Amino acid sequence: MDEFSHLLGQPRAAQTNKARYGVRRLAAILAVAIILVFAVVATVMFRPWTLPARTALRHGDRHTESNVDRLVEDPTxxxxxxxxxxxxxSRCPDAVKVEEVLSSVVKSxxxxxxxxxxxxxxxNPNATFGADCKHxxxxxRGNIDELCALRHRSDLPSFWRFLLCLNSHIEDxxxxxxxxxxxxxxxxxxxxxxxxxxQNEGRSLFKQSAENAQFARVSTSATVFINGKPRCVEDGDWYDCPGGHAPGDFIRDICAAYKGSNPRPxxxxxxxxTTLVVDDGY
Known part of the structure; x- marks a missing residue:
């Protein structure tokens, strides 16, 4: 009887050892899996992600974005x-003065x-419209409206009619x-x-326009550039306008700067x- 029991006990012991080995193997696999999960989570949480830099589009930049986020067109x-x-x-009297002068230029x-x-x-990301405005x-809001009117104009004269309409009621x-x-x-x-x-299109246009001004290091309203180069400033009075500031002076310089294939007006x-005209800027 004892011998028979001894013979029966051997396979049972083997099975027990096999089961224990299986449990240990499963525990080891689970431990490795847990370590891998923690490693992945730590990588995601603490990896120093780098956002792509957004370069402000400034006067004359040829490479603009091609979707709704393409904030500034490149007319050239x-x-x-x-x-x-x-x-x-938009509510600056000096800007109104310059835009009135340029109305004759646009027509011509x-x-x-x-x-x-x-x-x-x-x-200022905490501001209502994403920036703090002097007025x-x-x-x-007026800045946004002007940018949207410019973006969705049928032609430049139609935008200028909109602009002069606003300017005639500057307080509103x-x-x-x-x-x-x-x-x-x-x-x-x-x-x-x-x-x-x-909606967001207008605010994005406004943000980009403010970035353009900062990139150009211009802080005086109103300042005029032609083809990427300073042309004139009006700030209580005209200055830094070597080519003059009458409508005809701007018309002359724009005509001289035009290098396109279409006939000039x-x-x-x-x-x-004159020797003071602004070239194409590139």
């Missing part, structure tokens, strides 16, 4: 037009020029009612304009280039 890449940049604030040579608005403001949030710039009235009167696509001004024949 379309039709080789002369780029006129305004560094302004809009076919060979384009305009970029760069608004002077201090970027308050109403100005920030930033009012949605005034902006909508001016957009409709100027013949803009009001649906596209409202969608831009009331006939008015260009009335102006002779």
């Amino acid at each position: 890449a379309k039709g080789e037009k002369v780029l006129v940049e305004l560094f302004v604030m 040579v809009y076919s060979i020029m384009d305009v970029q608005l760069n608004f002077i403001a201090s970027l 308050g949030d109403a100005e920030c 710039i930033g009012s949605g009612d005034l902006s909508l009235k001016c957009a409709s009167g100027a013949g803009l696509d009001t649906a596209a304009f409202l969608a831009c001004s009331e 006939s008015i260009c024949a009335q102006y002779k280039p």
